[in-house]
Amino acid sequence: xxxxxxxxxxxxxxxxxxxxxxxxxxxxxxxxxxxxxxxxxxxxxxxxxxxxxxxxxxxxxxxxxxxxxxxxxxxxxxxxxxxxxxxxxxxxxxxxxxxxxxxxxxxxxxxxxxxxxxxxxxxxxxxxxxxxxxxxxxxxxxxxxxxxxxxxxxxxxxxxxxxxxxxxxxxxxxxxxxxxxxxxxxxxxxxxxxxxxxxxxxxxxxxxxxxxxxxxxxxxxxxxxx
Amino acid sequence: xxxxxxxxxxxxxxxxxxxxxxxxxxxxxxxxxxxxxxxxxxxxxxxxxxxxxxxxxxxxxxxxxxxxxxxxxxxxxxxxxxxxxxxxxxxxxxxxxxxxxxxxxxxxxxxxxxxxxxxxxxxxxxxxxxxxxxxxxxxxxxxxxxxxxxxxxxxxxxxxxxxxxxxxxxxxxxxxxxxxxxxxxxxxxxxxxxxxxxxxxxxxxxxxxxxxxxxxxxxxxxxxxx
Amino acid sequence: xxxxxxxxxxxxxxxxxxxxxxxxxxxxxxxxxxxxxxxxxxxxxxxxxxxxxxxxxxxxxxxxxxxxxxxxxxxxxxxxxxxxxxxxxxxxxxxxxxxxxxxxxxxxxxxxxxxxxxxxxxxxxxxxxxxxxxxxxxxxxxxxxxxxxxxxxxxxxxxxxxxxxxxxxxxxxxxxxxxxxxxxxxxxxxxxxxxxxxxxxxxxxxxxxxxxxxxxxxxxxxxxxx
Amino acid sequence: xxxxxxxxxxxxxxxxxxxxxxxxxxxxxxxxxxxxxxxxxxxxxxxxxxxxxxxxxxxxxxxxxxxxxxxxxxxxxxxxxxxxxxxxxxxxxxxxxxxxxxxxxxxxxxxxxxxxxxxxxxxxxxxxxxxxxxxxxxxxxxxxxxxxxxxxxxxxxxxxxxxxxxxxxxxxxxxxxxxxxxxxxxxxxxxxxxxxxxxxxxxxxxxxxxxxxxxxxxxxxxxxxx
DNA sequence: TATGAATGAGGGTTCATTCAT
DNA sequence: GATGAATGAACCCTCATTCAT
Numbered sequence: 001x002x003x004x005x006x007x008x009x010x011x012x013x014x015x016x017x018x019x020x021x022x023x024x025x026x027x028x029x030x031x032x033x034x035x036x037x038x039x040x041x042x043x044x045x046x047x048x049x050x051x052x053x054x055x056x057x058x059x060x061x062x063x064x065x066x067x068x069x070x071x072x073x074x075x076x077x078x079x080x081x082x083x084x085x086x087x088x089x090x091x092x093x094x095x096x097x098x099x100x101x102x103x104x105x106x107x108x109x110x111x112x113x114x115x116x117x118x119x120x121x122x123x124x125x126x127x128x129x130x131x132x133x134x135x136x137x138x139x140x141x142x143x144x145x146x147x148x149x150x151x152x153x154x155x156x157x158x159x160x161x162x163x164x165x166x167x168x169x170x171x172x173x174x175x176x177x178x179x180x181x182x183x184x185x186x187x188x189x190x191x192x193x194x195x196x197x198x199x200x201x202x203x204x205x206x207x208x209x210x211x212x213x214x215x216x217x218x219x220x221x222x223x224x225x226x
Numbered sequence: 227x228x229x230x231x232x233x234x235x236x237x238x239x240x241x242x243x244x245x246x247x248x249x250x251x252x253x254x255x256x257x258x259x260x261x262x263x264x265x266x267x268x269x270x271x272x273x274x275x276x277x278x279x280x281x282x283x284x285x286x287x288x289x290x291x292x293x294x295x296x297x298x299x300x301x302x303x304x305x306x307x308x309x310x311x312x313x314x315x316x317x318x319x320x321x322x323x324x325x326x327x328x329x330x331x332x333x334x335x336x337x338x339x340x341x342x343x344x345x346x347x348x349x350x351x352x353x354x355x356x357x358x359x360x361x362x363x364x365x366x367x368x369x370x371x372x373x374x375x376x377x378x379x380x381x382x383x384x385x386x387x388x389x390x391x392x393x394x395x396x397x398x399x400x401x402x403x404x405x406x407x408x409x410x411x412x413x414x415x416x417x418x419x420x421x422x423x424x425x426x427x428x429x430x431x432x433x434x435x436x437x438x439x440x441x442x443x444x445x446x447x448x449x450x451x452x
Numbered sequence: 453x454x455x456x457x458x459x460x461x462x463x464x465x466x467x468x469x470x471x472x473x474x475x476x477x478x479x480x481x482x483x484x485x486x487x488x489x490x491x492x493x494x495x496x497x498x499x500x501x502x503x504x505x506x507x508x509x510x511x512x513x514x515x516x517x518x519x520x521x522x523x524x525x526x527x528x529x530x531x532x533x534x535x536x537x538x539x540x541x542x543x544x545x546x547x548x549x550x551x552x553x554x555x556x557x558x559x560x561x562x563x564x565x566x567x568x569x570x571x572x573x574x575x576x577x578x579x580x581x582x583x584x585x586x587x588x589x590x591x592x593x594x595x596x597x598x599x600x601x602x603x604x605x606x607x608x609x610x611x612x613x614x615x616x617x618x619x620x621x622x623x624x625x626x627x628x629x630x631x632x633x634x635x636x637x638x639x640x641x642x643x644x645x646x647x648x649x650x651x652x653x654x655x656x657x658x659x660x661x662x663x664x665x666x667x668x669x670x671x672x673x674x675x676x677x678x
Numbered sequence: 679x680x681x682x683x684x685x686x687x688x689x690x691x692x693x694x695x696x697x698x699x700x701x702x703x704x705x706x707x708x709x710x711x712x713x714x715x716x717x718x719x720x721x722x723x724x725x726x727x728x729x730x731x732x733x734x735x736x737x738x739x740x741x742x743x744x745x746x747x748x749x750x751x752x753x754x755x756x757x758x759x760x761x762x763x764x765x766x767x768x769x770x771x772x773x774x775x776x777x778x779x780x781x782x783x784x785x786x787x788x789x790x791x792x793x794x795x796x797x798x799x800x801x802x803x804x805x806x807x808x809x810x811x812x813x814x815x816x817x818x819x820x821x822x823x824x825x826x827x828x829x830x831x832x833x834x835x836x837x838x839x840x841x842x843x844x845x846x847x848x849x850x851x852x853x854x855x856x857x858x859x860x861x862x863x864x865x866x867x868x869x870x871x872x873x874x875x876x877x878x879x880x881x882x883x884x885x886x887x888x889x890x891x892x893x894x895x896x897x898x899x900x901x902x903x904x
Numbered sequence: 905t906a907t908g909a910a911t912g913a914g915g916g917t918t919c920a921t922t923c924a925t
Numbered sequence: 926g927a928t929g930a931a932t933g934a935a936c937c938c939t940c941a942t943t944c945a946t
Contacts, residue, residue, distance in 0.1 A: 014909055014945065035347055038263030041937060051911045056938065074413075116409055117343040121261055124408025136413050164414050169433070172402035177394060180401075182350025183342050187300075187362050188390050207395070210440050211433040242926070267920060277928040279922080288920065468905070487799055489716030493941060503907045505943080514941065526865075568861055569795040573713055576860025588865050616866050620855060621885075627858075628850035634802025635794055639752075639814050640842050659847075659889040666888050692924065692930055719916060729932045734917065 020058050022048040027059075027069040032111030035118045036066055067126045073115040074136045080105060087143035091151035095212070096205045098144070103174040103201040107194075113179045141167060148212075157212040166208075173204045246284050248274040253285075253295040258337030261344045262292055293352045299341040300362045306331060313369035317377035321438070322431045324370070329400040329427040333420075339405045367393060374438075383438040392434075399430045472510050474500040479511075479521040484563030487570050488518055519578045525567040526588045532557060539595035543603035547664070548657045550596070555626040555653040559646075565631045593619060600664075609664040618660075625656045698736050700726040705737075705747040710789030713796045714744055745804045751793040752814045758783060765821035769829035773890070774883045776822070781852040781879040785872075791857045819845060826890075835890040844886075851882045 026048035030039045041062060045052045059065040084101055086094040106113055119127055130136060144163040151157030177184065177200060181192040190196070252274035256265045267288060271278045285291040310327055312320040332339055345353055356362060370389040377383030403410065403426060407418040416422070478500035482491045493514060497504045511517040536553055538546040558565055571579055582588060596615040603609030629636065629652060633644040642648070704725035708717045719740060723730040737743040762779055764772040784791055797805055808814060822841040829835030855862065855878060859870040868874070 016909065019909080033347075035261045035263055035344075037261055040935095042935095052937085053911060053939075054909080057910085062937065114347055116406055117347060118261075120406050120408045121340055121343060124412060127409055127412040130412075138413070141414075164416060165429075168403060168410065168414075168416075169399065172399045173395070175402050175406075176398035180342055180346050182346045183353050184394065186350060186353040186356075187364070188367075188394075190390060190394075203391075206440075207433065207437040211436050214432075214436050245926085266918090268918095278920090279928065280926080282921070283926085471905085487713045487715055487796075489713055492939095494939095504941090505907065506905085508942070509906085566799055568858055569799060570713075572858050572860045573711075573792055573795060576864060579861055579864040582864075590865070593866075616868060617881075620862065620866075620868075621851065624854035625847065625850045628853050629846060632794055632798050632853075634798045635805050636846065638802060638805040638808075639816070640819075640846075642842060642846075655843075658892075659885065662892050663885040663888050666884075694930065697930080718914095720914090730916085731918075731932060732930080735931085740916065 016058075019048070019050050019054055023050060023055055023058060023065075024068055024072055027055075027065050028072050028111055028115070031066055031069045031118065032073070032114035035114075036122060039066075041065075063126075067130060070115055070119055070126050071130050071132065071135055073112050076109065077105065077112055078135065078137075078139060081138060081140050084140070084143070086140070087146035089147070091147050091154070091156055092209060094143070094147040095209055098140070098147075099170055099174065099205045099208065100201050102170055103178075103197060103204070106174055106178040107197060110178075113175065117179065138167065151212065158214060158216050160216045161212065166212075170204065170208060173207075174201070242284075245274070245276050245280060249276060249281055249284060249291075250294060250298050253291050254298050254337055254341070257292055257295045257344065258299070258340035261340075262348060265292075267291075289352075293356060296341055296345055296352050297356050297358065297361055299338050302335070303331070303338055304361070304365060307364060307366050310366070310369070312366070313372035315373070317373050317380070317382055318435060320369070320373040321435055324366070324373075325396055325400065325431045325434065326427050328396055329404075329423060329430070332400050332404040333423060336404075339401065343405065364393065377438065384440060384442050386442045387438065392438075396430070396434060399433075400427070468510075471500070471502050471506060475502060475507055475510060475517075476520060476524050479517050480524050480563055480567070483518055483521045483570065484525070484566035487566075488574055491518075493517075515578075519582060522567055522571055522578050523582050523584065523587055525564050528561070529557065529564055530587065530589075530591060533590060533592050536592070536595070538592070539598035541599070543599050543606070543608055544661060546595075546599040547661055550592070550599075551622055551626065551657045551660065552653050554622055555630075555649060555656070558626055558630040559649060562630075565627065569631065590619070603664065610666060610668050612668045613664065618664075622656065622660060625659075626653070694736075697726070697728050697732055701728060701733055701736060701743075702746055702750055705733075705743050706750050706789055706793070709744055709747045709796065710751070710792035713792075714800060717744075719743075741804075745808060748793055748797055748804050749808050749810065749813055751790050754787065755783065755790055756813065756815075756817060759816060759818050762818070762821070764818070765824035767825070769825050769832070769834055770887060772821075772825040773887055776818070776825075777848055777852065777883045777886065778879050780848055781856075781875060781882070784852050784856040785875060788856075791853065795857060816845070829890065836892060836894050838894050839890065844890075848882065848886060851885075852879070 023044065026044045027039075029047065030044045034040070039062075041052060041055060044065070045055055048055075055065060059068055080101075084097065086098050089097060127136070141163050144166055148157060148159075148161050148163060148166070152159035177192055177197065184190050185192055249270065252270045253265075255273065256270045260266070265288075267278060267281060270291070271281055274281075281291060285294055306327075310323070312324055315323060353362070367389050370392055374383060374387050374389060374392065378385035403418055403423065410416050410418055475496065478496045479491075481499065482496045486492070491514075493504060493507060496517070497507055500507075507517060511520055532553075536549070538550055541549060579588070593615050596618055600609060600611075600613050600615060600618070604611035629644055629649065636642050636644055701722065704722045705717075707725065708722045712718070717740075719730055719733060722743070723733055726733075733743060737746055758779075762775065764776055767775060805814070819841050822844055826835060826837075826839050826841060826844070830837035855870055855875065862868050863870055
């Protein structure tokens with residue numbers, strides 16, 4: 001009778017999957033906060049509520065854990081992107097949705113930008129080793145392609161825009177003010193807060209749409225790209 | 227008589243100013259390559275061809291040296307910007323010049339982007355401590371202001387654009403593909419090389435000009451910003 | 453009745469004796485390859501194809517396992533020695549047989565030499581604790597004693613030789629070139645391979661026999677020993 | 679006046695060469711006592727009265743320090759050997775001197791045997807990397823060669839003995855009882871102490887001389903070796 | 905009998921920093 | 926002004942060992 005209670009008491013300990021997950025999240029947090037060299041295995045272990053050897057047992061070493069964290073940051077992004085179905089929206093609404101989603105994503109998941117910056121600082125060695133294309137490549141490209149096609153068909157958008165380049169444009173515009181908010185604040189005395197960013201997203205949408213509606217420039221006879 | 231000779235005798239070593247400069251450059255290089263935590267005082271000393279105690283003698287400690295390097299990265303940037311006199315150019319030509327200068331700048335001085343990323347990763351503590359506004363603030367803002375005014379006067383540009391916001395827009399668009407070139411390459415298989423970036427700069431100019439030429443949106447009755 | 457069936461049912465796993473034996477052999481291999489401190493309990497478990505707790509269950513701890521492995525190395529040696537019946541051979545043939553057996557033994561069971569070296573490095577603490585004389589003491593001593601007696605009776609050998617000392621002499625001569633083969637090769641550029649060792653065994657027999665045939669030296673009036 | 683005392687106070691600290699030497703000796707002691715894996719860098723630092731980083735500064739890492747210690751053990755041996763001038767002695771006296779020197783050496787410098795055993799356990803990787811032949815190769819070989827020649831010329835010794843092989847024979851006989859003293863004591867109840875070893879050296883000389891005086895065996899027509 | 909999950913204690917190594925000259 | 930010598934404090938990682946099932 002008293003024993004039956006024990007069964008209920010199954011805590012989260014002695015559960016390999018759970019431990020692994022806690023480690024991964026703690027690592028993502030630590031690496032994104034302090035960079036690759038600045039991250040401490042001790043802190044990760046403590047935050048994950050496991051002993052250090054567990055980390056090595058499950059992930060090998062710091063380098064591998066870093067790669068796993070980098071991969072995880074993409075996995076989480078892609079999960080959010082898959083829920084968006086921008087391909088099904090009207091072209092203009094789709095672009096606006098894409099912009100606000102991107103901006104919101106960078107703001108609400110700050111570890112993503114930090115991980116990308118860290119990885120690029122290190123020369124991209126880790127991401128090159130994560131062959132796992134499906135985890136990393138964005139499902140948005142297809143959706144953007146559909147939006148652009150629809151827009152071009154109805155004569156609303158110009159027809160020479162590459163989806164990847166458009167994605168890079170939007171990412172650029174949303175990334176920079178979030179990524180560099182601290183230096184911008186100090187250098188230009190701009191208060192980069194939620195309202196500022198919301199307004200900024202509006203302006204980005206406007207600018208991008210303006211460009212999509214414009215006619216292909218005639219100056220260069222090469223295939224133009226956005 | 228004998229003293230005056232000593233002054234002239236400044237050799238390559240035993241020259242405090244020269245040592246300090248070598249240290250600063252070595253530090254800038256090291257911090258930008260490996261980040262704050264990844265940078266090694268040993269490597270800096272070796273690269274600067276001085277003994278480690280010299281660094282501590284001149285700069286105090288790693289933290290202070292980092293701040294000096296961060297400041298130096300701005301100083302060097304500003305030096306380049308001051309040579310540009312975009313305020314004197316025709317509005318459109320000025321914008322194109324500004325874009326190509328910015329892009330070229332990020333590409334040819336990669337330590338600038340790295341330093342900014344590193345500093346923002348750490349939360350901007352260091353830059354906040356560098357009160358030294360003159361060293362940091364961009365002289366371009368004035369030039370951009372002049373361009374925008376001229377453009378607005380001739381009816382070429384809309385008149386609701388804030389120079390700082392325009393600067394941020396251009397910086398965003400140039401920064402991202404350079405800063406994130408390694409991850410972009412892996413994720414989107416885009417080869418981000420010199421030709422790609424040159425073409426990209428063209429497109430950025432087109433898009434920005436398109437936006438500057440457009441009429442202020444009517445949707446929001448607030449002051450619009452770029 | 454029912455019990456007898458159980459005994460027969462011994463499968464490859466769930467067989468305590470078999471597990472124990474596998475562990476012991478794995479331990480012998482590991483300790484002899486890497487020494488006491490260099491041996492890894494993990495490697496032993498893996499090589500024995502059991503889980504680590506099994507080792508602790510059966511053997512207590514690393515120290516005890518080491519002792520068991522050391523003991524086992526003697527047990528295996530003694531098993532080989534017991535098959536020899538040198539006491540029954542002619543004196544000279546017996547000596548030659550003993551030498552070639554010893555040499556072959558050291559060569560074909562390299563873990564024996566390694567275990568002895570390891571144990572002596574550590575000061576012999578473990579072997580002192582293995583009281584178990586029967587497992588350790590050599591049955592050859594008796595055989596050697598018989599050979600020497602026979603030889604002395606027929607006037608072939610001198611009569612002042614102690615069997616243990618003769619055993620030590622032969623062991624010395626066979627042990628060293630095998631045990632120290634790597635350093636000898638590097639230091640003297642001698643290729644210590646099978647032919648070299650075979651020829652060496654010949655020479656050792658010659659030298660030992662020469663000595664056994666010689667007359668006791670007169671210099672010292674104490675009991676002479678070999 | 680009082681200052682002049684300070685000059686005298688120059689202690690052994692802040693002396694790189696002395697520090698290096700202390701580390702090397704401490705390492706030789708530690709490695710020979712506990713083997714490669716069993717040696718502790720902490721203990722070495724403490725015994726050498728330096729901080730751990732000094733070790734890494736001067737020697738690189740544990741592996742390199744081990745190699746330096748191994749090399750040092752040979753250097754010390756060779757130093758002793760060079761003082762012997764056995765080539766100048768009478769053949770028989772020379773052999774006796776060589777034996778007693780060798781035995782004494784193994785007994786009084788126990789780290790030598792331990793280092794050799796450790797190195798051979800590890801497969802001789804380190805010694806192979808110490809190209810430094812002069813430090814390692816024995817100057818005795820020449821002396822032994824002279825002894826054998828002289829002995830053969832006067833008809834005292836047989837003339838088919840290779841100096842290296844003779845050296846190995848003597849080393850074998852002296853090495854084993856010292857190296858394996860602990861196991862021998864336990865297994866054969868032999869008390870291997872100074873008197874025992876002295877007497878043993880006598881016997882070894884007798885046996886070796888006996889063999890050198892004997893006539894080359896006729897059994898094999900190949901070049902005979904000792 | 906058997907094992908996957910977990911850890912305390914320590915091992916080798918590095919790093920920013922200081923001392924003594 | 927300049928530096929070789931030296932170190933306390935961590936940091937990454939591993940190992941023998943135990944827990945819970």
